[in-house]
Amino acid sequence: MDTGTTSERTASRPRRTQEERRAHTEAALLAAAADLVVEAGVSALTLARVGERAGYSRGIVTHHFGSKQALLEALARSAQAGFVAGLEDVPAGLEHLLRLVAGYVRALAGAGVASRAFLLLWATAPTSPELAPIFAERDERFRADLHADVAQGVADGAVRADVDPHAVAVAVLGQLRGISMQHQLAPESVDTELLGALVADTWRRALETV
Structure with missing residues (x-):
C-alpha cells in the first residue's frame, strides 16, 4: 500500500527539463491546431483559438510559433513526420x-x-x-x-x-x-x-x- 504523501510522490518524480516542457507545449498546440482544421477548416485557425483549445493563452502560441504562417508550417511538418515506420534501416533504392x-x-x-x-x-x-x-x-x-x-x-x-x-x-x-x-x-x-x-x-x- 502506498502511504507516501502527494508531495513525497511528486518530489520523487524527475522534473521535466525546459526543453521537454517546451516540446510538450508545442505538441499540445499542434494537436489543437489540427483539431480546429479538421472541425472547421483553415479559416477557423487563429492563434487565439489554438491557445484556447490547448488550454493556453494566445501569447504562448505567439511565443512558440510567432505567426499563423509559422504554425501552419510546423503543423505540415509534424503531421507527416514518421508517417511510415520501419524504413530507417532500408537503403535507398x-x-x-x-x-x-x-x-x-x-x-x-x-x-x-x-x-x-x-x-x-x-x-x-x-x-x-x-x-x-x-x-x-x-x-x-x-x-x-x-x-x-x-x-x-x-x-x-x-x-x-x-x-x-x-x-x-x-x-x-x-x-x-x-x-x-x-x-x-x-x-x-x-x-x-x-x-x-x-x-x-x-x-x-x-x-x-x-
Missing part, C-alpha cells in the same frame, strides 16, 4: 520505394487527426496564398525522396535504365495523395492492406529490370 508506398497506404488505416488536417490543408493549398508555398515545399521534399530511390535503383541495376526518376516521383506522389483523399472521404471503400500490396506490386512490375 527500389526496395525502399516499394516499402514506402505500401507502408504509406497501410498507415492510412491508423491515421490520426494531424494527418487528416494535413490532407485538408493540402487540398486547399492551390487556392490559398498562405498554404501554397508550405505544401509546395512539402511535396517537393517528398518527390526528392522518391526521385532518390528511383535514381539509386537505376544506378544499382534494380530499375530499368530508361525510367525517368522525376516522372516516377510525380506519379507516385500523385497516386498516394489521391488514395489518401479517397480514404479521407470514404474510408470504408479503401482496403488499405490490400491496396498497399497492390500499389507496391504495380510499381515493382513497372520499374524493375526484367
